[in-house]
Structure formats: structure tokens, C-alpha cells
Amino acid sequence: xxxxxxxxxxxxxxxxxxxxxxxxxxxxxxxxxxxxxxxxxxxxxxxxxxxxxxxxxxxxxxxxxxxxxxxxxxxxxxxxxxxxxxxxxxxxxxxxxxxxxxxxxxxxxxxxxxxxxxxxxxxxxxxxxxxxxxxxxxxxxxxxxxxxxxxxxxxxxxxxxxxxxxxxxxxxxxxxxxxxxxxxxxxxxxxxxxxxxxxxxxxxxxxxxxxxxxxxxxxxxxxxxxxxxxxxxxxxxxxxxxxxxxxxxxxxxxxxxxxxxxxxxxxxxxxxxxxxxxxxxxxxxxxxxxxxxxxxxxxxxxxxxxxxxxxxxxxxxxxxxxxxxxxxxxxxxxxxxxxxxxxxxxxxxxxxxxxxxxxxxxxxxxxxxxxxxxxxxxxxxxxxxxxxxxxxxxxxxxxxxxxxxxxxxxxxxxxxx
Numbered sequence: 421x422x423x424x425x426x427x428x429x430x431x432x433x434x435x436x437x438x439x440x441x442x443x444x445x446x447x448x449x450x451x452x453x454x455x456x457x458x459x460x461x462x463x464x465x466x467x468x469x470x471x472x473x474x475x476x477x478x479x480x481x482x483x484x485x486x487x488x489x490x491x492x493x494x495x496x497x498x499x500x501x502x503x504x505x506x507x508x509x510x511x512x513x514x515x516x517x518x519x520x521x522x523x524x525x526x527x528x529x530x531x532x533x534x535x536x537x538x539x540x541x542x543x544x545x546x547x548x549x550x551x552x553x554x555x556x557x558x559x560x561x562x563x564x565x566x567x568x569x570x571x572x573x574x575x576x577x578x579x580x581x582x583x584x585x586x587x588x589x590x591x592x593x594x595x596x597x598x599x600x601x602x603x604x605x606x607x608x609x610x611x612x613x614x615x616x617x618x619x620x621x622x623x624x625x626x627x628x629x630x631x632x633x634x635x636x637x638x639x640x641x642x643x644x645x646x647x648x649x650x651x652x653x654x655x656x657x658x659x660x661x662x663x664x665x666x667x668x669x670x671x672x673x674x675x676x677x678x679x680x681x682x683x684x685x686x687x688x689x690x691x692x693x694x695x696x697x698x699x700x701x702x703x704x705x706x707x708x709x710x711x712x713x714x715x716x717x718x719x720x721x722x723x724x725x726x727x728x729x730x731x732x733x734x735x736x737x738x739x740x741x742x743x744x745x746x747x748x749x750x751x752x753x754x755x756x757x758x759x760x761x762x763x764x765x766x767x768x769x770x771x772x773x774x775x776x777x778x779x780x781x782x783x784x785x786x787x788x789x790x791x792x793x794x795x796x797x798x799x800x801x802x803x804x805x806x807x808x809x810x811x812x813x814x815x816x817x818x819x820x821x822x823x824x825x826x827x828x829x830x831x832x833x834x835x836x837x
Contacts, residue, residue: 428477435512436476443469443505453502465500468493472509479516483525487517494563511567518571526575530568537561612747612801625651651696682742683710683769686749690767693753701762704753709770737776741828744805745769745778748813751798752780752824760822761785771830775811779825784817802826 446452447466472493475486490513497506514533518526541557625648690704697704736742749767756765763783770777799815802824806813811828 426481429480432477432479436473439476439505439509439512440469440473443473443503443509446504451504453504453507454498455501457499457501460500462501465497465503465506468497468500469503469506469509472506472513475513476509479513480520483513483517483521486513487521490514507563511563514564515567515571518568519575526572530565530572533561533564533568537565608804612804625655654692681746681750682739683737683745685746686767686769689746689750689753693757693765697757697765700757700760702756702760703764705764705766707766707768709768737830740809741776741830744809744811744828745776745826747805748778748802748824748826749780751802752782755798755824756780756782756822774829774831776828776830777825778828779823781821781823784820784822 444466447462447469452462452465472490475489479486490510494506494510497503514529518529521529537557537560540560541554544553544556545551547553629648686706686708690706693702693704737745752767753765760782761784765780765782768777768779768781802815803813806826806828809828811826813826815824816822
């Protein structure tokens, strides 16, 4: 389908009327650009004037057509007495062709008109052999090269302004996307922290409350209530710590924010797991390969260690790595309390080739007694923690064992990258 030409702009119509009226006035007053030419009648100068004036309303919508008609008209004007209005209209059509035409035309016209100006200047000097002949080239440059160069300059400025505006809009859009991603990432991090801190305590509460309800024994009920109370207090403390860290004012007046847990707290974590899992026939062992203190002191993993005792000799790992490893072990122990068969849960730590390896093996099989429901969010959270640090994570059954493992980069620059 042929391209539809847009309606003329109001300013272009006004420009056409004024230009033609000025040309008619000059002709009526007898002001000609080349009065010595008598090849045609004087009124013949009005034909190019009217033809080019009719092109002015189309200067924006059909620049190719207007430039072609304008070029033919200004050439025809040279065979008449000439009209200054015709020349002025042609300069505007040349300017509009560069500003509103296709990019190829906008690039080509300044070069073409510049070459034409040089060629006309050389030809005029060679033909007339007088210095005044250079004026022909100057006039040609003013009529053709000048408007084309002006239009190209304006178009370049417009395109640069549009590009700058687009870059600003893209920068704003990218900033908004970054902000949205940061909010989503922060919400996911908060969800992982909340789940990992509270799920362990709530799982123990659910298991022991179910046991107290299903076993009609005062001793069992008293023991279960003690475990429930201990986990409730610890869970509330963890919640207060998280809320305190999220507040702008810190953990509260007169209180200091509790440090984030690290691998030094694994002994206390396993001791708590032994208490919670005793009723389900679960035992817990920590095989710490980060140092050889256990072997030198002849102490088994079941005996455990408390606080920083026995770990003061090792170099601390980056805080994000220690937190991720601690949370992975914590969530693995929580899953063992909810799903593992009676037996021994083994936690292994090792540091080789700049990688911290964490593995938790729990017995897989039928489990008597109460179970706590699971949603699978724990495995998702552990995988996210490992991948955020550039590590690897896996979980699955291996024979009679359910294994959860992770490899985390233990070097500071790797974690930052």
C-alpha cells in the first residue's frame, strides 16, 4: 500500500503563503535577481515561484518530493529574470529535506552540496577566468550547502537529545528494576532467616506436644513440657533478635544486637538437638575437620564442645560463609528431628582447597511416633544460601541415609566476587 502523506502543518502553510506573497511583491516591484536575462517573458519567473511555494506544505511529510521539485524549480529560475523568493524557498526546502528526511538523505545531502559548491566554483573560474567568478561558487554554497549543513547540525542535536533522554529513561528503569530486585532479595533473605531461626524450635515443640498428648504418662508429659518451654523461650529470643536487627534503632534501648551465629555455636546447636531428639531415639555426632583438636584430645564428637572452646586456634572463615554453614546444619538437624528414623545423625565439616564442605547424614526409614509436617521451604532456603555465595548444594537418599551436603567458598575474595 502507498504511504499516506500526513496533513500539512499549520506553520508550513503559513510559510508558503508568506514566501509566495513576498515573491509576488518583488516581481510586481520589478526586483529581479537576474534582470539581464531576456530569454523568456518576465512573468515566467512566477512559474518556479508558485511551484516551489506549493511544495512548502509538504516539506515535513514528503521531503524527497519537495527537494526534487525545488531543485528543478531553482534551475528553471536561472533561465528567467529570476526571483529572490524562489531562491529563498529552495533554501528552506533543502534545510527541511535534511531535518525531516531519512537518515541516509540527511548524511548524503551536506556532502553532495559541498561537492557541488566546489565543482561550481572551479568551473566558474575556469570559464570566466576572473576573481569575481568565485562569487558564483559562494552563492551556490549559500543556497545549497549552507542550508544542508544547518539542517544536519540541528538534526544531530535533536538525535543527541533523544538519545540522552532514552538513556535517562533506561537508567531510571534499570534503577527501578535494581530497587525491586533488592527488595525481593531482602525479603527472601529475611524469610530464610526467619524460617531457619524459628523452624527448629517450633518443630521440637510440635513433636513433644504430640508425644505428650499421645502418651498418657506424667513423667513423659513433664519432660515434654520442659522441652516445649525451653524451645519456646529460645524461639522468642531469636525472634526478638531478628526484629531488633530489622529496626533502624537497633535491638532496643540498653540492648546490643546479638552477633550472627557462626560455626563456633555448632556444639550448642547439637546439644539442643540431642535434647529435642532423645524422645525419638536420635543421637547426634559432630565430626569437625576444620582442626585436629578432637584427635589430639581424644574427644569424640558426641561429647562435643561448648562456645569457642577448642576452636580458638583456627582462622575464622568469612562471616557470610560461617552463617550459611551454620544455617544449613541447623535446618538439616531440624529436618532430621521431623523425619529421620531412630539412629545417629552425623554432621561433618571439612576444609579443602579453599572450599568448606558441610554434610549432614541422618537415618532414612520408617519412624515410629509423632512427626512434624514439612513444606520443603528449608531445602529451598539452604540451596539459595549456597548459590548466593557461589557454592553448591545437594540433598537426597543414599542407601539407608538421607544426606544433605554443601560446598561453600571459604576465601574472602571468592565470597565477595
